[in-house]
Amino acid sequence: MSVITLSRQxxxxxxxxxxxxxxxxxxxxxxxxxxxxxxxxxxxxxxxLDMIDELGLLGVKPSAAARRxxxxxxxxVMEELAGGEHVVIIGRGGQxxxxxxxxxxxxxxxxxxxxxxxxxxxxxxxxxLAAQAQVEASDRHRQNFLRLYLQAAIEDSNFYHLILxxxxxxxxxxxxxxxCAVKGCIPS
Amino acid sequence: MHPAEVxxxxxxxxxxxxxxxxxxxxxxxxxxxxxxxLAFTPDFYLPDQDLYIExxxxxxxLSTLKNRKMRRMAELYPDVHIKLLKRRxxxxxxxxxxxxxxxxxxxxxxxxxxxxxVEDVARG
Numbered sequence: 001m002s003v004i005t006l007s008r009q010x011x012x013x014x015x016x017x018x019x020x021x022x023x024x025x026x027x028x029x030x031x032x033x034x035x036x037x038x039x040x041x042x043x044x045x046x047x048x049l050d051m052i053d054e055l056g057l058l059g060v061k062p063s064a065a066a067r068r069x070x071x072x073x074x075x076x077v078m079e080e081l082a083g084g085e086h087v088v089i090i091g092r093g094g095q096x097x098x099x100x101x102x103x104x105x106x107x108x109x110x111x112x113x114x115x116x117x118x119x120x121x122x123x124x125x126x127x128x129l130a131a132q133a134q135v136e137a138s139d140r141h142r143q144n145f146l147r148l149y150l151q152a153a154i155e156d157s158n159f160y161h162l163i164l165x166x167x168x169x170x171x172x173x174x175x176x177x178x179x180c181a182v183k184g185c186i187p188s
Numbered sequence: 189m190h191p192a193e194v195x196x197x198x199x200x201x202x203x204x205x206x207x208x209x210x211x212x213x214x215x216x217x218x219x220x221x222x223x224x225x226l227a228f229t230p231d232f233y234l235p236d237q238d239l240y241i242e243x244x245x246x247x248x249x250l251s252t253l254k255n256r257k258m259r260r261m262a263e264l265y266p267d268v269h270i271k272l273l274k275r276r277x278x279x280x281x282x283x284x285x286x287x288x289x290x291x292x293x294x295x296x297x298x299x300x301x302x303x304x305x306v307e308d309v310a311r312g
Contacts, residue, residue, distance in 0.1 A: 032204075036236050045239040046271045049205075055285050057199045059273055124202075130286025137285070 003082040003101060004182065005094030007108045007154065010054075010138035011116025011131075013166045013174075014109035018090045020175035025182060027086040034092055038077045042069035054141035055134055071149040093145065095159040096152045106159055107178055111166045113139075192243055193231055195282070196273075200232070202287070208233045212240075214268070216260040228257040230270055240270040 004021065008014020015031065022029035032052065039048035044066035049058055051070075062070075078097050081087050082104065089098075095106040111119075113135055121131035146154045157163060162181055164174045189197070189209060200207045211233045217226035230240035244254060254272075261270060282288075 032236075040238060045234075045237040045269050048237045049234070049239065049271070052203050052205060057202070057282060057285060057287070058196075060271065124286065126286030134285055 002086045003098060003104045004088045004178065005098055005104060005106045006088060006090045007093075007095050007106075007160070008091070009110050009116060009142075010135050011119040012109045012111045013119070013171050015090060016171045017109055017164070017166075017174045017178070018088045020171055021178045022088045024175060024179050025086065025088075027088045029088045029090065030081060031090040034074065034077055034081070034089065038073035038092075039070055041073040041077065042066065044070055051145075054138045056137060056141075067149070091142075093150045093152070096146065096150045099159060105178070105181055106161050107181075108157075108160045108163045109166060109174065110163060115167055190243075196232065196241070196243055198287070198289075199282075200234070205234060206236050208235065214261060214265055216257060216264065226257070226260070228261055238269065240268065242270060242272050244272050244274050 004018075004027065006014055006018045006021075008018075018031070019029050021027065035048045035051050036045075039045050039051070044062060046060050047062045047066050047070040050060040050062050050067075053060060074092055075097050078089060078092065078094060079101075081089060082098055082101050095108070098104050099106070113132070117128060117131040117135045120126070120134055121128050124131070124134075126134075143154050146152045152159065162178065164177060166174060169177070193209070197207060197209070209232060210229050213227050213229040215224040215227050217224070219225050230242045232241040233239070234241065242254070242258075244251065258270065258272065261268065
């Protein structure tokens with residue numbers, strides 16, 4: 001197995017889990033680099049800002065054509081990555097784009113909204129209400145990306161081999177479960 | 189740095205986006221002695237995105253000059269990507285997302301703009 005896609009919610013600790021899995025397996029972890037590379041390839045670098053700005057603070061509004069070119073480039077870059085080195089690809093609809101990729105493992109990391117808001121509030125030193133707004137805005141942004149550009153629902157469990165709820169697992173425990181799934185040590 | 193630019197930089201930091209402030213000036217027009225008579229210095233450069241950012245004010249008089257510069261930029265430097273951003277509604281969004289300090293700075297900017305406009309009127 002050479003590729004793991006990791007879909008995650010804001011405040012779910014999904015990025016940390018992806019990094020831990022990458023560290024343990026020696027896989028490259030691809031997150032924002034994918035966004036930047038795809039946007040550059042599409043000739044529309046402002047789309048990268050729009051994608052990163054999931055709370056809508058910057059007000060970047062790329063054209064529909066630029067967004068379409070970006071999504072086509074995301075698909076291209078992701079398939080190149082999956083066909084090359086061992087990688088953990090975080091976000092950008094990897095579970096949809098690489099759904100039928102041979103040997104790929106697709107993981108989703110979730111947690112209850114209230115817990116995620118608490119984590120976001122603590123991490124950024126902001127109030128709980130503001131953190132809840134960030135969580136809601138992020139959820140909307142990520143759902144919309146998949147719905148609009150990949151015609152898929154992010155919550156559709158058919159796209160994932162594993163769905164991990166970090167209300168019950170620490171980063172280390174979740175990483176161990178993923179590593180175990182990659183190494184085939186889960187008993188049949 | 190202008191207060192609105194300070195706010196913008198804080199948002200970039202919030203998202204972990206690398207940035208440089210006014211790293212390059214682009215000559216746009218020259219006189220007969222080849223001296224630069226018009227130039228453009230975008231506010232920010234984002235190296236990871238290879239993108240320049242220019243924050244715009246809402247005042248039409250300034251927008252006209254800026255639009256002229258943008259047209260010349262497109263003619264002379266077609267491979268350079270520049271994004272114009274308006275700061276309208278930024279303050280409300282920042283409050284919603286808990287960036288109170290940044291929003292306060294922007295409020296200060298708006299107050300400063302009003303003062304500038306009063307001065308403009310006084311000057312005729």
